[in-house]
Amino acid sequence: MTAAAVLRAGRDDDADGFIDLIGACWAEYPGNILDVDGEVPELRALASYFAGKGGALWAVEQAGRVVGMVGTRPLADGEWELCKMYAAPSLRGGGTGQLLINSAEAFARAHGGTRMVLWTDTRFDRAHRFYEKQSYVRAGPLRVLNDLSKSIEFIYAKPLRGVVIERLDAAAAVSAVPRLAEILRACVDDGASVSFLPPLAPETARGFWKRSTSAVAQGGKVLLVAWADGVLAGTVMLDLAMPPNQPHRADVQKLLVHPAARRRGIARLLMERLEAEARREGRTLVVLDTKEGDGAETLYRAMGWQEAGRVPDFAQNGDGTMCATIFFWKRM
Ligand SMILES: CC(C)(COP(=O)(O)OP(=O)(O)OC[C@H]1O[C@@H](n2cnc3c(N)ncnc32)[C@H](O)[C@@H]1OP(=O)(O)O)[C@@H](O)C(=O)NCCC(=O)NCCS
Numbered sequence: 001m002t003a004a005a006v007l008r009a010g011r012d013d014d015a016d017g018f019i020d021l022i023g024a025c026w027a028e029y030p031g032n033i034l035d036v037d038g039e040v041p042e043l044r045a046l047a048s049y050f051a052g053k054g055g056a057l058w059a060v061e062q063a064g065r066v067v068g069m070v071g072t073r074p075l076a077d078g079e080w081e082l083c084k085m086y087a088a089p090s091l092r093g094g095g096t097g098q099l100l101i102n103s104a105e106a107f108a109r110a111h112g113g114t115r116m117v118l119w120t121d122t123r124f125d126r127a128h129r130f131y132e133k134q135s136y137v138r139a140g141p142l143r144v145l146n147d148l149s150k151s152i153e154f155i156y157a158k159p160l161r162g163v164v165i166e167r168l169d170a171a172a173a174v175s176a177v178p179r180l181a182e183i184l185r186a187c188v189d190d191g192a193s194v195s196f197l198p199p200l201a202p203e204t205a206r207g208f209w210k211r212s213t214s215a216v217a218q219g220g221k222v223l224l225v226a227w228a229d230g231v232l233a234g235t236v237m238l239d240l241a242m243p244p245n246q247p248h249r250a251d252v253q254k255l256l257v258h259p260a261a262r263r264r265g266i267a268r269l270l271m272e273r274l275e276a277e278a279r280r281e282g283r284t285l286v287v288l289d290t291k292e293g294d295g296a297e298t299l300y301r302a303m304g305w306q307e308a309g310r311v312p313d314f315a316q317n318g319d320g321t322m323c324a325t326i327f328f329w330k331r332m
Contacts, residue, residue: 010057017066
């Protein structure tokens with residue numbers, strides 16, 4: 001029987017365990033050299049190091065061995081950094097990483113943190129998938145370290161509290177694809193009329209967002225996302241690719257809020273920001289369509305969108321019946 005893994009505060013005397021764990025994780029990727037005394041001397045007394053910076057450190061222990069760790073520390077203006085996040089290969093996929101990251105995020109929130117950032121080597125692709133699952137998105141240029149491992153790092157970030165809307169650039173959009181695909185699939189399975197029929201295959205959903213991020217990269221689309229208390233929960237796009245005789249126009253696409261985050265005002269905030277972005281892009285007339293009778297219809301009317309008309313039997317529902325679609329427009 002495998003011994004239970006226990007999360008606890010990290011201690012200075014975990015040093016050997018932390019060094020072994022980091023060494024094992026780095027060894028999974030070629031070219032990493034762990035020079036503790038030359039480059040990361042804080043590992044010799046890591047709990048004191050984080051406490052001295054106003055942060056905290058956690059360890060996961062199993063059968064007397066350190067098998068997981070994470071630290072966090074405040075930077076400035078409510079920004080915190082997630083540091084030294086490692087889980088032994090034997091524990092991966094079992095929720096340990098999630099437990100560790102939740103502890104660090106909860107600590108930062110409890111101490112006034114509004115945003116979490118983290119740096120991760122460009123080689124650590126499995127870690128990137130993990131951070132993307134935790135709703136982090138790429139948030140800036142690469143950092144090049146002059147260390148023995150020749151590290152080049154991505155920065156990831158996310159807001160920690162409340163509902164926050166951001167416009168994603170191409171790099172952030174690419175990193176958001178897995179989570180956006182989850183949101184799209186959840187909405188389609190829940191009966192949303194957004195071009196797809198249930199059940200929506202994961203690769204189809206990711207393919208849709210991959211194409212959309214390509215349009216974002218080329219300036220053809222604006223992609224907005226919403227976090228609710230640190231979880232990517234909603235999105236909407238503004239399609240700017242209009243015919244030559246309609247340079248003043250744009251279309252709204254894929255307003256989606258995860259079913260678990262509905263009726264908290266997220267869609268309203270997304271649409272308010274979308275209107276601001278349309279104005280910023282010089283678009284004075286925006287058009288959208290929605291299934292007759294959906295919650296979205298109520299939202300658009302409440303936000304002053306004008307009905308242009310409705311088309312019966314416009315789209316198919318998941319159960320094979322047909323539904324009408326209403327077209328709306330609004331001057332920005
Ligand atoms: C439509 C959708 C985006 C709304 O997201 P949401 O974050 O829950 O919406 P909000 O909380 O911002 O709601 C704002 C207002 O819209 C209206 N509204 C939203 N959902 C509604 C519903 N199911 N029934 C009636 N009114 C609704 C209400 O007036 C609401 O204000 P209130 O909560 O104060 O009464 C979400 O239900 C969704 O993703 N649906 C599936 C995808 C879809 O249909 N998208 C529209 C494509 S055009």
